[in-house]
Amino acid sequence: MKVHGKPTRAVWLEPDACAVGIIDQTRLPHAFVTARLETLDEAAHAIRAMRVRGAPLIGATAAYGVWLALRADASDAALTRALAVLGETRPTAVNLHWALEEMRRVLTPLRPVERVEAAKRRAAELCDEDVAINRALGEHGLKLLEAAWEKKGRKGRLEVLTHCNAGWLATVDFGTALSPIYLAHDAGLPVHVWVDETRPRNQGSQLTAWELGQHGVPHTVIADNVGGHLMQHGQVDLCIVGTDRTTAQGDVANKIGTYLKALAAKDNGVPFYVALPSPTIDWRLRDGVREIPIEQRDGSELSDVTGRLASGEVATVRVTPEGSPSANYAFDVTPARLVTALITERGVCPASEAGLRSLFPERAEVRP
Numbered sequence: 458m459k460v461h462g463k464p465t466r467a468v469w470l471e472p473d474a475c476a477v478g479i480i481d482q483t484r485l486p487h488a489f490v491t492a493r494l495e496t497l498d499e500a501a502h503a504i505r506a507m508r509v510r511g512a513p514l515i516g517a518t519a520a521y522g523v524w525l526a527l528r529a530d531a532s533d534a535a536l537t538r539a540l541a542v543l544g545e546t547r548p549t550a551v552n553l554h555w556a557l558e559e560m561r562r563v564l565t566p567l568r569p570v571e572r573v574e575a576a577k578r579r580a581a582e583l584c585d586e587d588v589a590i591n592r593a594l595g596e597h598g599l600k601l602l603e604a605a606w607e608k609k610g611r612k613g614r615l616e617v618l619t620h621c622n623a624g625w626l627a628t629v630d631f632g633t634a635l636s637p638i639y640l641a642h643d644a645g646l647p648v649h650v651w652v653d654e655t656r657p658r659n660q661g662s663q664l665t666a667w668e669l670g671q672h673g674v675p676h677t678v679i680a681d682n683v684g685g686h687l688m689q690h691g692q693v694d695l696c697i698v699g700t701d702r703t704t705a706q707g708d709v710a711n712k713i714g715t716y717l718k719a720l721a722a723k724d725n726g727v728p729f730y731v732a733l734p735s736p737t738i739d740w741r742l743r744d745g746v747r748e749i750p751i752e753q754r755d756g757s758e759l760s761d762v763t764g765r766l767a768s769g770e771v772a773t774v775r776v777t778p779e780g781s782p783s784a785n786y787a788f789d790v791t792p793a794r795l796v797t798a799l800i801t802e803r804g805v806c807p808a809s810e811a812g813l814r815s816l817f818p819e820r821a822e823v824r825p
């Protein structure tokens with residue numbers, strides 16, 4: 458997407474071809490800061506510390522992280538170590554593990570001298586594939602938004618609620634849940650977005666709000682607990698969220714709080730859509746609540762809040778009592794029964810094994 462009028466991706470190969478460029482998302486919205494990753498450890502830290510985050514972007518950055526590692530040492534041992542170090546950065550987003558498996562598949566058979574160029578090429582391909590997937594997903598999602606606007610009689614605004622950040626900052630470009638919203642806005646549809654702040658890392662209030670503001674999409678930041686009230690009072694026409702891992706039967710892991718939004722949507726008859734690029738499908742799993750690993754992060758992300766003082770200085774303050782521990786679960790799982798439909802790059806389908814098979818018949822026979 459454009460930042461200050463310049464087309465920008467969330468990760469890129471630096472012009473000197475010696476490093477990977479990223480937007481340091483821990484600095485947004487108060488500062489737009491880019492950074493160079495030059496080593497495996499810098500790439501791993503960027504993912505772990507959420508300087509880059511979002512399932513597709515984590516996968517793309519990890520793929521480039523393998524390239525950075527092989528630039529220093531392209532031996533079998535170095536490749537094995539790179540895959541292990543990057544694989545341990547975050548557990549829930551399956552895109553990380555899918556991208557690393559893809560790099561393993563491509564690089565293992567090669568001679569070390571061939572691996573560096575092959576790794577750079579495959580990482581770049583994965584980035585371009587992500588962008589193409591997100592564009593296609595956006596087109597399919599746009600049809601749902603247009604249908605909702607027609608159903609509403611084309612009156613007022615199309616009120617969409619989203620949780621966390623599944624915009625272009627969560628991917629290489631265009632985003633997943635926000636992709637149809639951008640297309641709808643650009644097509645002149647009067648869409649308005651209720652942006653869940655998404656405690657504790659505030660990906661909604663700090664990243665989604667920033668993205669939508671940059672693109673001129675009307676939006677309102679709300680506390681995480683407001684969505685149910687808005688749905689009860691007819692102020693939400695549909696919900697659309699991203700996902701970090703969706704099982705073969707349509708159970709959806711996404712940022713903590715998504716499940717509660719889906720319950721409120723079900724109770725109020727509000728359509729609840731999940732933007733699902735196919736690399737985020739884990740075909741090996743079925744029961745998401747039981748099988749998807751849920752990341753637990755440091756409690757300081759809950760007890761401390763970072764923001765800008767009146768002086769303009771950015772500071773971090775503690776908001777909980779010194780003696781109170783914090784539990785920081787980063788994801789939850791929304792059972793397929795609460796999902797109205799899955800929006801993929803191949804079309805929209807029910808959140809079910811049959812639904813996913815209908816769009817991905819080549820995966821029908823994949824079993825653990």
Ligand SMILES: CSC[C@H]1O[C@H](OP(=O)(O)O)[C@H](O)[C@@H]1O
Pocket residue numbers: 510511512513620621622623624627628632633634660698699700701711712713787
């Ligand atoms: C398009 S994936 C976006 C997905 O990733 C976010 O998690 P995190 O910010 O912790 O990486 C969140 O679950 C979003 O829905």
